[in-house]
Amino acid sequence: MNRPATSSPAESPTLADAKPDLGAVRQKSTWSNLKYFARRDLISTSAAILVALLVLVAIFGKWIAPYSAGAQDAMRLLSPERAYPFGTDNYGRDVYSRVILGTRVSLVVGLICVPIGLFVGGGLGLLAGFIGGKFDMVVMRLMDILFGFPSLILAILIAAVLGASLTNAMIAIGIVIIPIFARTARGPVLSVMQREYIESARVVGASRPSLLFRHILPNVATPLIIQATLSFSAAMLDEAALSFLGLGAQPPTPSWGAMLGDARAYFEIAPWMAIFPGVAIALAVLSLNLLGDGLRDYFDPRTRSRL
Amino acid sequence: MSNPVISRRTLLGGSAAAGAGLLSSLSYTPYWAAAQDRSSAVFSYHADPASLDPTTCSGTNCAYILNHIYEGLTRLDSDANVEPGLAESWENPDPLTWTFHLRPGVLFQNGAELTADDVKYSLDRVLDPATAGSNLAFFQAIESVEVVDPLTVTLHLSTPNVSILASMAVTGGSILNKAWAEEQLAGGAIDFTSVANGTGPYGLVEFVSGDRIDLVRHESYWDTGTPKIDDVTWKIMQEMETRVAALRARTASFATIDATAGLQVGSDNGITIHSGPGFSMPVSIHNVRKAPYDNPLVRQAIAVGVDRQAVIDKVLNGEGSLTGPLPTGFGNWYIPTDELPYTVDKDRAKELLAEAGYPDGFDTVILGLDTPPYDQVGVVYQAELQSIGINAKLEQTEFGAWLEKIHAFDYDTHVNGYGSVVDPEHVLGRSFRCGSDGNFPGFCNEEYDELLLQMQAESDLAAREQLTRQMQDILLEDAPFIWWCTAFDYYATTDQITGFERAIHPYPREVFKQVSVVEES
Numbered sequence: 001m002n003r004p005a006t007s008s009p010a011e012s013p014t015l016a017d018a019k020p021d022l023g024a025v026r027q028k029s030t031w032s033n034l035k036y037f038a039r040r041d042l043i044s045t046s047a048a049i050l051v052a053l054l055v056l057v058a059i060f061g062k063w064i065a066p067y068s069a070g071a072q073d074a075m076r077l078l079s080p081e082r083a084y085p086f087g088t089d090n091y092g093r094d095v096y097s098r099v100i101l102g103t104r105v106s107l108v109v110g111l112i113c114v115p116i117g118l119f120v121g122g123g124l125g126l127l128a129g130f131i132g133g134k135f136d137m138v139v140m141r142l143m144d145i146l147f148g149f150p151s152l153i154l155a156i157l158i159a160a161v162l163g164a165s166l167t168n169a170m171i172a173i174g175i176v177i178i179p180i181f182a183r184t185a186r187g188p189v190l191s192v193m194q195r196e197y198i199e200s201a202r203v204v205g206a207s208r209p210s211l212l213f214r215h216i217l218p219n220v221a222t223p224l225i226i227q228a229t230l231s232f233s234a235a236m237l238d239e240a241a242l243s244f245l246g247l248g249a250q251p252p253t254p255s256w257g258a259m260l261g262d263a264r265a266y267f268e269i270a271p272w273m274a275i276f277p278g279v280a281i282a283l284a285v286l287s288l289n290l291l292g293d294g295l296r297d298y299f300d301p302r303t304r305s306r307l
Numbered sequence: 308m309s310n311p312v313i314s315r316r317t318l319l320g321g322s323a324a325a326g327a328g329l330l331s332s333l334s335y336t337p338y339w340a341a342a343q344d345r346s347s348a349v350f351s352y353h354a355d356p357a358s359l360d361p362t363t364c365s366g367t368n369c370a371y372i373l374n375h376i377y378e379g380l381t382r383l384d385s386d387a388n389v390e391p392g393l394a395e396s397w398e399n400p401d402p403l404t405w406t407f408h409l410r411p412g413v414l415f416q417n418g419a420e421l422t423a424d425d426v427k428y429s430l431d432r433v434l435d436p437a438t439a440g441s442n443l444a445f446f447q448a449i450e451s452v453e454v455v456d457p458l459t460v461t462l463h464l465s466t467p468n469v470s471i472l473a474s475m476a477v478t479g480g481s482i483l484n485k486a487w488a489e490e491q492l493a494g495g496a497i498d499f500t501s502v503a504n505g506t507g508p509y510g511l512v513e514f515v516s517g518d519r520i521d522l523v524r525h526e527s528y529w530d531t532g533t534p535k536i537d538d539v540t541w542k543i544m545q546e547m548e549t550r551v552a553a554l555r556a557r558t559a560s561f562a563t564i565d566a567t568a569g570l571q572v573g574s575d576n577g578i579t580i581h582s583g584p585g586f587s588m589p590v591s592i593h594n595v596r597k598a599p600y601d602n603p604l605v606r607q608a609i610a611v612g613v614d615r616q617a618v619i620d621k622v623l624n625g626e627g628s629l630t631g632p633l634p635t636g637f638g639n640w641y642i643p644t645d646e647l648p649y650t651v652d653k654d655r656a657k658e659l660l661a662e663a664g665y666p667d668g669f670d671t672v673i674l675g676l677d678t679p680p681y682d683q684v685g686v687v688y689q690a691e692l693q694s695i696g697i698n699a700k701l702e703q704t705e706f707g708a709w710l711e712k713i714h715a716f717d718y719d720t721h722v723n724g725y726g727s728v729v730d731p732e733h734v735l736g737r738s739f740r741c742g743s744d745g746n747f748p749g750f751c752n753e754e755y756d757e758l759l760l761q762m763q764a765e766s767d768l769a770a771r772e773q774l775t776r777q778m779q780d781i782l783l784e785d786a787p788f789i790w791w792c793t794a795f796d797y798y799a800t801t802d803q804i805t806g807f808e809r810a811i812h813p814y815p816r817e818v819f820k821q822v823s824v825v826e827e828s
Binding site for chain 1: 547548567568570571617620621677679682683685686687689690693700701702703704708
């Protein structure tokens with residue numbers, strides 16, 4: 001991952017404090033950098049490996065899964081056995097194949113929702129902090145309103161209005177995560193705007209776009225990237241919740257949340273229908289969160305020194 | 308309510324807790340059930356009735372509750388034969404005249420006595436186009452209603468129609484009190500969400516939409532000895548899991564459940580599952596106005612290509628039977644399962660599709676419902692279409708949006724269900740007659756309509772059965788529907804109540820009439 005923030009000539013005081021250390025790390029090769037990271041933070045590293053595995057499964061799932069997601073060929077409600085390691089569901093579909101194929105659905109949700117939040121929310125926050133005044137107030141009050149709703153309730157509302165489909169669920173989740181990005185972007189912008197180097201840039205006649213994109217954006221990119229990792233797992237979890245409620249992926253799309261929803265009625269007679277997608281959701285969300293935490297610790301100079 | 312009281316007593320036991328139990332039970336007791344010796348029960352039902360207007364009530368959700376409050380001139384016995392209801396007897400001097408003699412001394416829940424004026428008022432209300440009565444098709448043969456004397460009413464028909472007798476038993480033909488209705492109308496429209504006044508075994512206390520309906524025993528009900536429980540709370544619990552949990556916690560003593568829940572609670576202590584062949588049928592309906600479903604070859608390809616047994620096995624846990632257009636087990640009207648032309652032949656289906664000009668299949672959207680069992684039927688249907696090369700996408704929506712699309716004919720093929728049938732004509736006429744309001748597929752066949760007219764007028768049972776069979780054969784051949792199967796129906800009762808008997812019955816019944824509460828020892 002790039003760390004353009006550290007290449008800036010001037011830093012906020014906290015970043016400046018840690019500068020010598022950051023510089024030292026940067027001089028090493030990427031590989032030794034990684035090794036350093038791995039040694040110092042085992043948990044984040046295992047999380048990163050798990051995330052990499054998830055990505056691989058998502059990409060190659062079609063070839064890994066023994067059956068297609070919709071194939072209803074097996075006996076129904078079979079408990080886990082050699083041919084069906086995770087058992088079969090009420091239609092006689094292989095739960096193992098569906099969990100594997102569901103990985104892609106979950107990751108795609110993250111890959112689509114997070115950019116919506118990042119670009120719309122991050123952009124609004126950036127502009128709000130940069131322009132200030134009435135624009136800032138209007139935008140941030142709007143964000144406060146969005147923030148005021150519990151995110152899942154808001155997502156349910158939007159998905160219900162748009163109609164139940166995976167696309168609409170993704171739009172809903174994208175909208176729901178906008179305010180967090182706006183806030184994450186605006187704070188650092190306000191603090192960076194006070195720095196001398198911005199003032200100097202102004203004095204030498206830097207245009208407003210150049211000020212924004214060349215001098216300010218690089219300094220707020222790191223928190224946004226970390227927020228993106230954390231929102232990625234939140235988006236996956238929200239999708240699972242919406243699909244569980246029937247507002248997300250439509251059958252027979254193998255969404256983990258929808259699989260959990262279907263399993264409810266069979267929980268007592270076929271618990272495997274719920275356990276495996278449940279474990280998949282937990283693992284994916286946990287590993288993304290841990291990775292996000294690790295990245296934050298790595299990039300944040302205050303905790304960096306402890307690594 | 309006594310149910311929380313029962314569980315609390317069991318829980319606390321001992322006289323020391325009795326004081327506290329009494330106090331808290333008082334705070335939970337509605338004003339109308341203040342007396343402690345009243346019996347009560349909670350019926351957990353899966354859906355809210357859209358309204359409590361019997362005339363416009365559509366579907367089983369309101370029929371179930373309204374059949375406890377309102378009654379019609381006739382009703383159905385447990386073998387689905389017409390028996391006297393509010394009319395004690397009737398005559399049919401000629402094919403166009405039906406004279407009903409009302410039961411004397413029948414009182415409405417507000418104390419008014421039933422007269423022929425009430426019958427005329429109610430049937431006129433059904434026939435008034437402004438009412439938009441949901442079962443209008445069943446009554447359309449009525450030309451006029453004549454009050455002969457306070458206890459005699461004569462129906463004059465425009466065309467002979469022997470099913471009129473059975474029509475009087477459906478919820479749409481319920482008798483309202485004329486004076487009461489006119490009084491209510493003085494305030495504008497009748498607000499059927501808050502008032503009800505019928506002759507049935509229970510009166511309405513309160514309807515809280517989405518939550519519950521409180522019913523109280525009609526003390527001067529004409530059928531003496533019934534009902535047996537004083538207070539019934541009709542508790543709406545949409546989720547199956549909630550209803551099962553309520554049964555187990557004994558906060559509900561009666562619930563509608565499904566095949567899967569039946570498997571889960573089957574072995575539980577003190578809960579009895581009442582199940583058996585019912586009359587509800589999951590179906591798929593093609594839009595025959597629209598390509599490619601306007602092509603009979605396509606419909607026939609689907610009919611021969613889908614495996615109906617898959618729905619029985621995968622959705623109903625094997626508890627259902629193959630069926631023709633009329634539910635299997637319905638009188639002598641249905642086609643016996645061994646005579647149904649259902650040999651699954653995927654290759655033949657593909658051949659027919661190729662012949663129709665779709666050698667590579669086609670893309671289509673299934674309009675599905677998100678409530679069980681129709682959500683699961685949709686999933687199986689989708690896989691079955693895929694198996695003959697039709698690339699089907701499933702779109703499941705909630706009931707309101709689904710209904711809107713169906714009424715606008717905005718679908719390719721959709722998942723639906725029927726089963727509330729008291730006379731074969733109600734299904735065969737309403738759903739398939741050219742231009743009928745309930746004709747969702749847009750089916751139109753002259754020969755069929757000709758047979759329908761004969762069948763409506765035919766009073767000889769054997770000849771009527773013969774005509775019914777001919778009509779069903781046309782439908783099977785033309786295949787505007789996939790009739791998946793006739794499902795079992797399921798009720799669960801706890802050991803708190805006794806006397807419930809699941810009748811093999813094609814229409815929702817006043818299930819609580821014979822049920823009583825088990826006395827605590």
